[in-house]
Amino acid sequence: MLKTEGEGKSLGEKLYAKVYNDVIARIKNGELKVGDKLPSEIELAKRYGVSRITVTRAMKELSDINLVYRVKKGGTFVNGKLNFRTTQLIIPVILPFGEEFNATVKGIQSITTANNIFTPVYNTRNNIMREEKYLRELLGGKFDGLIVYPCNSRKNLSLYAEILAAGKPIVCIDRNICGIETPLVTSRNAKGMEQIVDKLVSLGHKKIAFFSLSDSMAPTESERFKGFCSGLIKNKLELRTEYLFNSENIHLLEMVQSPTKQHSIFHRFIHKCLDEYFAFDEKPSAICCINDVSANGLYLDAVERGIRIPEDLMITGFDSIDTRTNAERHIISVSQNFFEIGASAIKLMLAILNGQSYQKEQKIDVLMNADFPTAR
Numbered sequence: 001m002l003k004t005e006g007e008g009k010s011l012g013e014k015l016y017a018k019v020y021n022d023v024i025a026r027i028k029n030g031e032l033k034v035g036d037k038l039p040s041e042i043e044l045a046k047r048y049g050v051s052r053i054t055v056t057r058a059m060k061e062l063s064d065i066n067l068v069y070r071v072k073k074g075g076t077f078v079n080g081k082l083n084f085r086t087t088q089l090i091i092p093v094i095l096p097f098g099e100e101f102n103a104t105v106k107g108i109q110s111i112t113t114a115n116n117i118f119t120p121v122y123n124t125r126n127n128i129m130r131e132e133k134y135l136r137e138l139l140g141g142k143f144d145g146l147i148v149y150p151c152n153s154r155k156n157l158s159l160y161a162e163i164l165a166a167g168k169p170i171v172c173i174d175r176n177i178c179g180i181e182t183p184l185v186t187s188r189n190a191k192g193m194e195q196i197v198d199k200l201v202s203l204g205h206k207k208i209a210f211f212s213l214s215d216s217m218a219p220t221e222s223e224r225f226k227g228f229c230s231g232l233i234k235n236k237l238e239l240r241t242e243y244l245f246n247s248e249n250i251h252l253l254e255m256v257q258s259p260t261k262q263h264s265i266f267h268r269f270i271h272k273c274l275d276e277y278f279a280f281d282e283k284p285s286a287i288c289c290i291n292d293v294s295a296n297g298l299y300l301d302a303v304e305r306g307i308r309i310p311e312d313l314m315i316t317g318f319d320s321i322d323t324r325t326n327a328e329r330h331i332i333s334v335s336q337n338f339f340e341i342g343a344s345a346i347k348l349m350l351a352i353l354n355g356q357s358y359q360k361e362q363k364i365d366v367l368m369n370a371d372f373p374t375a376r
């Protein structure tokens with residue numbers, strides 16, 4: 001552990017240690033408890049009389065040892081790693097953190113905090129190598145079961161098999177691990193996408209595209225594509241193959257890159273797809289995107305090209321992570337109940353550990369946005 005005093009340390013190192021060590025001390029003495037949200041970096045900088053850069057460095061180091069976890073636009077929360085000796089069960093949670101997973105963690109902790117169960121949270125940043133690192137760390141320690149949102153259904157298969165062989169149950173969120181039968185908590189993805197198509201049809205859209213199709217789609221994404229197809233068929237609309245934008249398996253490239261490089265790869269792909277859109281003799285009037293990230297990326301590139309949203313093109317997403325931004329950009333979406341997904345996952349794990357009967361696959365309803373853009 002870093003010390004706040006000592007010869008040879010620069011002023012910057014001492015200031016960083018001041019924040020780092022004080023947060024650890026407050027967790028040790030119980031002032032900060034599992035699930036507590038820390039003040040913002042600006043507030044911490046004022047409290048300790050240091051720069052925000054110093055606070056950011058301290059938070060990153062605390063996150064790297066999994067003492068806290070950080071959620072983009074959500075804040076920094078206490079993992080409580082130093083308190084594990086007083087817990088009855090240790091159930092790690094591995095997530096590819098985005099804003100939506102703040103609600104997932106809150107759902108888990110709504111059950112675990114009151115029952116003195118330790119749930120350390122690990123952030124893979126959607127990187128399969130980070131996921132591998134955390135799985136190996138867990139295999140070297142003590143834990144009772146694992147809740148995981150896998151980066152990919154096929155990667156790190158041997159490590160998941162090793163966990164199960166050691167008698168540790170696994171509950172998956174969103175998608176299963178290919179080849180391994182594990183309980184799953186997910187959303188009603190096909191139904192949600194079908195609802196979106198129904199809404200577009202009610203607004204008068206007849207030429208609807210899908211963004212994007214891939215040979216390496218996650219099961220969740222495949223379900224959404226099934227919902228897209230069933231929605232078109234139910235409404236007697238033509239399913240035109242040229243309107244199915246193909247991602248050329250860019251997800252496999254993204255999962256071994258840093259978040260910055262992931263964004264760069266994805267935005268180059270979006271730009272290519274809109275080049276294809278402009279080449280159509282008959283352009284689709286709406287595009288159903290696989291998720292909100294895709295929808296907002298498509299929106300930004302379309303606006304740069306002078307496409308009016310939603311007058312020229314309607315864009316839909318899936319997740320409703322940022323409902324305000326979606327409303328401002330006239331993007332239709334459905335909301336996944338991430339809190340309920342988290343709560344259901346931990347309840348399922350506890351049922352398994354307690355030897356109770358349980359449902360192997362639990363699907364949580366999605367909710368269509370209340371406000372919709374109507375312009376064509």
